[in-house]
Amino acid sequence: MTTSTEGPPARERVPGQGSDFARLSRRINEAGLMKRRPGYYTLRFTLVGLAFVLGWVLFFAVGESWWQLAVAVVLAASFGQLALLAHDLAHCQVFTKRRPTDIGGLLVGNLGIGMSYGWWMNKHTRHHANPNHEELDPDVAPDILVWSQEQAREAKGLALFVGRHQGKIFFPLLTLEGFNLHVSGLRALRQPYLKRRWAEGGLMFAHFGAYLAAIFLTLPVGMGIAFLLMHQAVFGVYLGSMFAPNHKGMPTLRGDDRPDFLRKQVLTSRNVKGSWFINNLMGGLNYQIEHHLFPSMPSPHLGKAQVIVREFCAELDVPYHETGLIQSWREALRHLEEVGAPIRERAAATADA
Template identity: 40%
Template sequence: MSDAVADGVETTSAHPTAGRRGSARRVRGTKDYAGLLAEVRAASLLEPRIGFYVALVAALAGASALVVAASVLLGDSWWQLAVAAALGLVMAQLGFVAHEASHRQVLRTGPGNDRLGLLLGNAVVGIDFDWWKAGHVRHHAHPNVVGADPSIALGAFAFTEEDARSTRGLYSRYIAHQAVLLFPLLLLAGANLYVASVIAAVGAARRGHVGRLALLVLRNGGFLALVFATLPLGKASAFVGVELAVFGLATAAAFVPNHVGMPIIEAGSELDFLRRQVVTSRNIRGRATTWWMGGLEFQIEHHLFPSMPRPNLARASAIVRRHCEGLGVVYTSQTLTEAYRDVLRELHDVGVVATERRTGCPVATQYGR
């Protein structure tokens, strides 16, 4: 859907009356969202659910303790790799709570949520909270908007045909096969997050903000020291590798289906907040996804109401769906299998453009799209 064609997506025009039409659309869009917001507030769905998060964090702390206990009991054994996989899953779930803290979902005050996010992100999971939050806020403000959403910038993947055409040499060959490489690369997502976090925290320390880096060094350095002090070199290296791979897969695999394969909005397009958030997001349905995705399965509701606590998102989805149907706005809900099918198809189709540019023969490849 990189051509941004979807119900509710409108672009600007050079016609003299375009400004007046755009103003009218913005007024209508504001009213459309205000009506939805009033209904959600009337249902008390924006109220904090501190008890839920206390129970969730306690459960994850208990799971962490069990992982540590299992590791101690197993000693010098290759079964430690199962412990490493379990630790990666627990860290991913704690990362989701840090994500919710960044959106003010957990506690009642902004500073309280920021302190919790810093604690969970830097001191527990080992990812720099402030660095991650800065990019994520930009994504929420401009989901799938070319040039504004860092999540669709050209990098490990190309999400637009223009970006695919811009690639050269081996990079172009890589992008041509990006759909096949998706899941193997997700295994490296955790290592990428850790490296990027350290780089960001070092930059912050140079500007006088040393606390973030200190917490990362204590957490990540302590973790590595403990693993390599208690296990032989080979098992310790494998333990760290498995934990990183599972953490990266569990984290990235929950984020990828949210927007990939949904409409891409061109820079300068006129789209009100409600429609921009809804048409670029995808919900994932199915009970098995609830624990796996940490609330991100209700991506539409999360984008419309970022501060809404996780346990309220399911109730909000019925309200939002009904509201969107009344407005004629596309509301996308798929199973995880359907979502990944569309994600892979989109990555393949965009990757084919890189192949066309390299071979100079678009006719030869168009039948494979």
């Protein structure tokens, strides 16, 4: 492993599960933690849906006013919560059957927030199968940022430019993540793996049309652009704040470096210590280790599963990393700055020459 630094549809069969994971899985099932929670998700969908609707009601009530920038922040939070619901749907945490899961994902993801549910499923599946593997996990591909010094030494193009100071500019870059989500979804419409191309595209364009019409038929152009930028920037930062602390700065894998299933998921993941606020802010993803081990586990059960998983890891002497939210960001940002060192050294050598 090299030091560096967010799954598949739930219920997936994981090849090569060792006896350690099988024993842990029995304990989890005996505790009843894989059972569905329809009441919980009914309440959660209702509350998030109400927040989404009330956000837009507030938008139209405020009208032509710079207070709309505050409304943009409120709506960004509701978009982030919708993204979390799309995540739980993708993992079959809500429904056991594929059809209602896919319908829910398309409505929440494509229509609700303008994200391609199929594109995200494809990407997230590969992440869960090989978390933090530099050649197999798309979340640690060196497209813009580099996640290990090996990637930094091989960096080209934009990654070579950004990687010099990536720890310092990581948060500003997150403001673009909402836009990236939309653009990546539109690009995916041309990919052969997308099964429901017309449904995905139709729902996304319906979202974009309604979204832009609401903004620019209600607000003057300048104010509308300011609202759009604020909304998408805060949405992007919220997405990054939910997903980045879970793996960034944890060990990465390369080549044939592939431990067994349990160790692969535990060693590459970081938990963020929970509280009622953190649990709801991150939608349970603060229990990232447990989520990666049991992706189809309903999110309200993850805290109970943590007790079992942490004790089991202690029995096996498997490192289990958990820290506070602020410290998780410190670790991730420090790591980003450290792995960018080869790029800075290369730039310094070029300048001296």
